[in-house]
Amino acid sequence: MNVIHPCCAGLDVHKADVKVCLVWRDARGQRQQEIRTFATTTGALLQLSDWLAQAGCPIVALESTGVYWKPLYNILEEIGTVWLVNPAHLKHVEGRKTDPRDAAWLAKLLEHGLLQPSFVPPQAIRDLREVTRYRRKLIQERASQVTRLEKVLEDANIKLAAVASDLTGVSARAMLAALLEGTKTPTEMAELAQTRLRGKRAELTAALEGRFRAHHARLLRLMLAHLDELDEAVTECDTLVGELLRPCAEEVQRLTTIPGIAQRAAEDLVAEIGVDMTVFPSHKHLCSWAGLCPGDHESGGKRKNGKTRKGNRYIRAVLVQSAQAVGRSKKCYPGARFQRLARRKGKQRAAVAVAHDLLEAAFFIRRDGVTYQDLGPDYFDKLQREYLVKYHTKRLQELGYEVKPAESVAA
Secondary structure, eight states, X not given: OOOSOSSEEEXXXXXXXXXXXXXXXXXXXXXXXXXXXXXXXXXHHHHHHHHXXXXXXXXXXXXXXXXXXXXXXXXXXXXXXXXXXXXXXXOOOTTOOOHHHHHHHXXXXXXXXXXXOXXXXXXXXXXXXXXXXXXXXXXXHHHHHHHHHHHHHHXXXXXXXXXXXXXXXXXXHHHHHHXXXXXXXXXXXXXXXXXXXXXXXXHHHHHTOSOOXXXXXXXXXXXXXXXXXXXXXXXXXXXXXXXXXXXXXXXXXXXXXXXXXXXXXXXXXXXXXXXXXXXXXXXHHHHHHHTOSOOOOEETTEEOOOXXXXXXXXXXXXXXXXXXXXXXXXXXXXXXXXXXXXXXXXHHHHHHHHHHHHHHHHHHHHHHTOOOOOOXXXXXXXXXXXXXXXXXXXXXXXXTOOOOOOOOSOO
């Protein structure tokens, strides 16, 4: 095999140490290698960096192992090219697995150009990504906390969730506060309802009559305090994300022109795919990286299960959620496509397909600096206009009607 990188290094990363295999050519052109072990503290990693710099090593490769690759990446990206590679591409022969061998195998693959680097955004985008992912976890934890709150109320025979759709809304929080005080009757608590919920005061009175004990009050107080803490943390994350995205606020606003993509979804998209679209050769590469493309599995000339491959689970979750939201709309192309696919493939597959379309649109919007141009909800009808006229005419004739299609003046 041809040698692509005569001098390179492979790193087998662990929590407490890292095995490094350095490969180079001597004066006679003979291949040489040396394996060393370094700790993962900052001082030891600086020694590793100095050793590689003295050896003139221009490129290194390391596996993406949890978060343990980040300290090495932060140090080594300052001295040369660092390739972060997928561990699934580096499987060794079974029964011959040791840490030094892993490092040597990684260096050998890099030496002959048999590795593909993963996409690692710049430091500013990595900082933004940490905040948006943490915010998403906080929002998920808040949803779990609301579910726990409903369970406590059900245990106390309080059926507030059956009448009020949001237990954290203004009316529901006022009723829960009155429930904790224990001085108001169910009728008086129902009078705290606001806006449209006031029309359900009779149902609220019946729902607020239960067996609310001191045990429930203690749990409810803790849960409401935790909810307030989570709300405050999410608000702080929103502020921090806004500050980090200030240089590219215009690009974020362009992404919000895509149906189904709200402000937070647009911020998450920028955090995951970055601002430079040249790192992806085409929109197809971006969708494949995100795990929103059908997989290929063909054997013996037969096409087998084509389930999507593993990709960036964060961007996939954001886009599938956006696709499910836009699927309820009848005024845009993504909504029409979702409903068209859902009839034949089901809502889950339709959501993945529409998420693929949304990501393609985001790619071209970011690359070309344009806004979203919708094809319209009647796009598919225009494509199959003659077929639809023929089909519906035939169906009406089968039902006993005499039909003679004629174009209207408006058409």
